[in-house]
Amino acid sequence: MPFALRRSALDHCATREPTRLVSILQNQMLFTDGTTNKLVGCYVEASPEDVVLVRVYGNKTELIVDRDNELKSFQVLHANGCAPRLYCTFQNGLCYEFMQGDALGTQDVRDPTILRLISREMAHIHAIHAHNGCIPKPNLWIKMRKYFSLVATEFTDQASNTRIQQEVPSQALLEQEMVWMKEHLSKLGSPVVLCHNDLLCKNIIHNSKEGHVRFIDYEYSSYNYQAFDIGNHFNEFAGMSELDYGLYPSREMQLEWLRVYLQAYKASTKKGEEVSDRELETLYVQVNKFALASHFFWGFWALIQAKYSSINFDFLGYAVLRFNQYFKTKPAAMALQIPE
Structure with a gap:
């Protein structure tokens, strides 16, 4: 997991911000952002704008990324x-x-025009038919259980041991909450679709000339609950290097996002484009409940990174913030009721 502070190593390739480059040596550019891989942009001298990206997997990434599944996605x-x-x-x-x-940045995803582009693009992906016509199954609980099994309980550094004992919930409590989530969220009726699962702001590329957005970095893509993918994206409004959950989208903003999404999703799946108030409220409830699972998923991920990553980022602190946000928002999320 060498290099940088985010889960995505691709965002600076997309922006090509020169301050983010480690080196430019004739026809090679080495990029620094990303907690998983090393990324090099290659080009011929006559056409520096025509870049081909070469990604080299980071050390121990096989623990958290299914590379075969990534290629299929x-x-x-x-x-x-x-x-x-x-x-x-x-x-x-x-x-x-x-x-x-x-x-994109945390303010860009709130822009009304870009917001609609993102919701339509996610709907487009969610409407893609399952491979070979199979009935897809969500991998959220399997993946979360795997991550939980890899979470370190002891570190070489004594200061980290003290922090994990004092600041991270006990393994017994984490497992108890994980079991509870699976029992409760699995019954919400959220469709299982092809999901990105890691739609942080920097994984969204806006092409203003062509008027569209595209998503990058498919390492965590898989079949999963529709509401998880959306709830995870809403959590990412807070950013990552400096989390600010005051940026979590309001109910009004969410309903605007979700209405555009449902119109596009229903059109893509040939179910019309009319969206009822009940459909909108149902998705709103599902999304905000599944946002809880997103906190746990990336909390576990960060604890694994805290053990194996050598980059200068407080993964342990990030995990603590995600688990704290889970327990802070759980009562309000669980008070939401799907309309009859």
Whole structure:
């Protein structure tokens, strides 16, 4: 997991901000953001704007990323116009097309125009048919259980041991909450669809010239609950390096987002475009309940990173913030009721 502070290593490739480059050596650019991989942009001197991206997987990433599933998702998304071309793969990485545009920030995702583009693009992805016509199953609980099994209870650094004992909920409590979530959330009736599962702001590329957005970084893509993917995105309004949950979208903003989403999703699945108040409220409730699972998922992820990553980022502190937000928002989320 060498390099930088975010889960995405691609966002600075998309923006090509020169201050983010480690080096420019003739026809090679090395990018620094990302907590999982090393990314190099390659180009010929005559056409520096025509970049091909080479991603080399980081150390121990096989613990948290299913690379076979990532490739399948990459290919399916490209076939449906949602991802760049994948040129080739090799034992510890892959090579693919550069995607033009600007990576978004926490304020950009709140812009009414961009907000609608994001909701429609997510609807487009969620409407993609399952591979080979199979009935998809959500991988949320399997993945979360795997991450939980990898969470470290002891660190070499004594200060980290003290912090995890004092600030992180006990393993018994974490497991209790995980079991409760599976029991409760699985009954909400959220459809299982192809999800991105990691739609933080910097994983959204806005091409202002063409008037669209595209999502990047498919390492966590899989079939999952529709409401989880949306709830996870709403959590990411808070950012990552400096979390501010005051930026979590208001009910009004969510309802605007969800109405556009439902119109696009229903149109893509040939179920009309009319959205009833009941459908809108149902999705609102599902999304805000599944947002709880998002906090746990990335909390576990951060605890694993705290053990294995060598980058200068407080993963342990990030995990604490995610678990704290879970317990803070759980009462209000659980008070929400799906309309009769």
